[in-house]
Amino acid sequence: MSLPEGFLSALDAAVEDVSTDPVALAAAALDRSGVVPESPPSVLVRPVTVDEVRETLRLASHYVVPVVPRGGGSGVAGAAVAGPGQVVLDVSGLDQIKEIDAVDQIAIVGPGVVTATLEAAAGRVGLRYAPDPASAAISTIGGNIATNxxxxxxxxxxxxxxAVLGLDVVLADGTLLSTGRQTLKGVAGLDLTSLFVGSEGTLGVVVGATLRLRPLPEQTLTVAAAFSDVEAAARACAAVAAARREPSMLELLDERTLRVVDRAQGTTYSQRGGALVIAQADGPAAGLEITAIAEVLGKEATWVEQGVDEESSARLVEARRLALPSIEAFGSVLIEDICVPRSRLAEAFRRVAEIGDRHGVRIYSFAHAGDGNLHPLVGYPRGPVPAGVVAAGDEIFGLALELGGTVTGEHGVGLLKRDWLAREIGPEALAVHRTLKAALDPVGILNPGKGY
Structure with missing residues (x-):
C-alpha cells in the first residue's frame, strides 16, 4: 500500500526522526504476540516532543494515513502490530520523569518511561509504583496505560x-487533551482518564501521565506451599480469600510449569508436589499476615516454607518470575490471558489442561490466583504458529466466557481477541464503543483493526 502523495514530505518537514529504513520498519512492526503482518509498515516516526506527536497525527488525519502507537513493544495481544500503508508512532523517546512528589505521592512522567525505571526513581524517596507487570524491565508506562x-x-x-490520576492525550486531529487531576480524589465531569486507559491507542495517544505512588512497605514476606495437584492448590487460594486474609501477591503454578522451570533452571520445584502457591504480605503487619496465610495454605499442602526475611522471601518468588523465560527457552509460546471468578479457578485449570490434550499441544498454566487471572501459555516449536495452537487458544477464550469470566484480565484485546470482545460485551456495548471511537477519531486513523 502506497502513502498519499505529499504526506511523507510534509511529515519529514514536521518531525525530525522519520524513517523508511527496511530494518527499522521490520523491527517496529511486531510485538510479542506472535502476529506477523503481511508486510512491514511504511513509515516509522520517533518523536521526542509532544508537538511532534501532534503534528504527526494532524498530518495523518489530513492525509487519512493509519497510525499505530508503540511503546516498548512488549504487548502480547497484537495491539502494536503494524502493516503496510501504516505509520508506527514510537513514543518511547518521550521518556522524562518530570516530577516525583514525595508529599502528594505522585509522579508526572512521559509515556516512554520504562516501568522499572519509574519504580527505581520512586524507591529513592521511599515510594513505589504499585502495578507490577512481568515485563516491567522493558515495558513502558504508555504501553501499560494503553493495555491497562x-x-x-x-x-x-x-x-x-x-494508579492513573490524569493523562495528557493527543487526539486523532492533533488536539492536546488533558484529563483527570493531581489529587487522589476528584469527581468533576465524566471520567475521561479511565476511558483512555485500556483503549490500546484507538482513541488517542498518551503523551503524559500523572500517576499515584504508594509508600514502600516496611517489610515484605513470602510463603511458598506445594500441593498434590492444581485443584487442591486452587482450593487453598480460595480459602485464603474466605479467611479474609489480604496477600499482596497470590500466585499458583501447575505441574507442567514447575517441570519446565526445573528443566531450564536446574531447580527441584516439581519434586515437592503437583502445584505450587506463592503468597506475599507486605506492610507493618506482614509477619502476622503471612503467618496466617501460611496456616491456611498448610491445611492441604504437601510442603510449606515461610520466608523469615527479605532475602529468603525473594528466593521463594523465584519460580514464578522464572516461569515465562523457562518456557521460552524451549520454543515459542502463545501467551494467553483469561480471568474467571476465583471460585471457578480450579475448574478453569482442569479444563484448560483438557483443551491442551484434545488439541495435542503443551499448555503451561499459572495464575494470579488472588483475582482469578489465569495465564495458559501454549508452547510450540519455533516457527509459524500451528493450527492446533490457534484452535486451543480460541477454545480457552470460550471457556473463560462459559465460566462467567473475561477473555482478558490484563493483556488487552489487540488483534488476537477482537472477535471474542464482541461476543463478551454484546452488540449494544459494542455499538457504544464504536460511537465513542467515531466521535474521537472520525477519520478512523488510530490503530485501525484493533479492539473494536
Missing part, C-alpha cells in the same frame, strides 16, 4: 487504571 496492564501485586493494589 496488571501484574503480581494486583490482588492488593489493583491494575494500571487504579
Amino acid at each position: 496492564a496488571g501484574g503480581l501485586r494486583c490482588v492488593k493494589y489493583g491494575v494500571t487504571r487504579d
Whole structure:
C-alpha cells in the first residue's frame, strides 16, 4: 500500500526522526504476540516532543494515513502490530520523569518511561509504583496505560487504571487533551482518564501521565506451599480469600510449569508436589499476615516454607518470575490471558489442561490466583504458529466466557481477541464503543483493526 502523495514530505518537514529504513520498519512492526503482518509498515516516526506527536497525527488525519502507537513493544495481544500503508508512532523517546512528589505521592512522567525505571526513581524517596507487570524491565508506562496492564501485586493494589490520576492525550486531529487531576480524589465531569486507559491507542495517544505512588512497605514476606495437584492448590487460594486474609501477591503454578522451570533452571520445584502457591504480605503487619496465610495454605499442602526475611522471601518468588523465560527457552509460546471468578479457578485449570490434550499441544498454566487471572501459555516449536495452537487458544477464550469470566484480565484485546470482545460485551456495548471511537477519531486513523 502506497502513502498519499505529499504526506511523507510534509511529515519529514514536521518531525525530525522519520524513517523508511527496511530494518527499522521490520523491527517496529511486531510485538510479542506472535502476529506477523503481511508486510512491514511504511513509515516509522520517533518523536521526542509532544508537538511532534501532534503534528504527526494532524498530518495523518489530513492525509487519512493509519497510525499505530508503540511503546516498548512488549504487548502480547497484537495491539502494536503494524502493516503496510501504516505509520508506527514510537513514543518511547518521550521518556522524562518530570516530577516525583514525595508529599502528594505522585509522579508526572512521559509515556516512554520504562516501568522499572519509574519504580527505581520512586524507591529513592521511599515510594513505589504499585502495578507490577512481568515485563516491567522493558515495558513502558504508555504501553501499560494503553493495555491497562496488571501484574503480581494486583490482588492488593489493583491494575494500571487504579494508579492513573490524569493523562495528557493527543487526539486523532492533533488536539492536546488533558484529563483527570493531581489529587487522589476528584469527581468533576465524566471520567475521561479511565476511558483512555485500556483503549490500546484507538482513541488517542498518551503523551503524559500523572500517576499515584504508594509508600514502600516496611517489610515484605513470602510463603511458598506445594500441593498434590492444581485443584487442591486452587482450593487453598480460595480459602485464603474466605479467611479474609489480604496477600499482596497470590500466585499458583501447575505441574507442567514447575517441570519446565526445573528443566531450564536446574531447580527441584516439581519434586515437592503437583502445584505450587506463592503468597506475599507486605506492610507493618506482614509477619502476622503471612503467618496466617501460611496456616491456611498448610491445611492441604504437601510442603510449606515461610520466608523469615527479605532475602529468603525473594528466593521463594523465584519460580514464578522464572516461569515465562523457562518456557521460552524451549520454543515459542502463545501467551494467553483469561480471568474467571476465583471460585471457578480450579475448574478453569482442569479444563484448560483438557483443551491442551484434545488439541495435542503443551499448555503451561499459572495464575494470579488472588483475582482469578489465569495465564495458559501454549508452547510450540519455533516457527509459524500451528493450527492446533490457534484452535486451543480460541477454545480457552470460550471457556473463560462459559465460566462467567473475561477473555482478558490484563493483556488487552489487540488483534488476537477482537472477535471474542464482541461476543463478551454484546452488540449494544459494542455499538457504544464504536460511537465513542467515531466521535474521537472520525477519520478512523488510530490503530485501525484493533479492539473494536
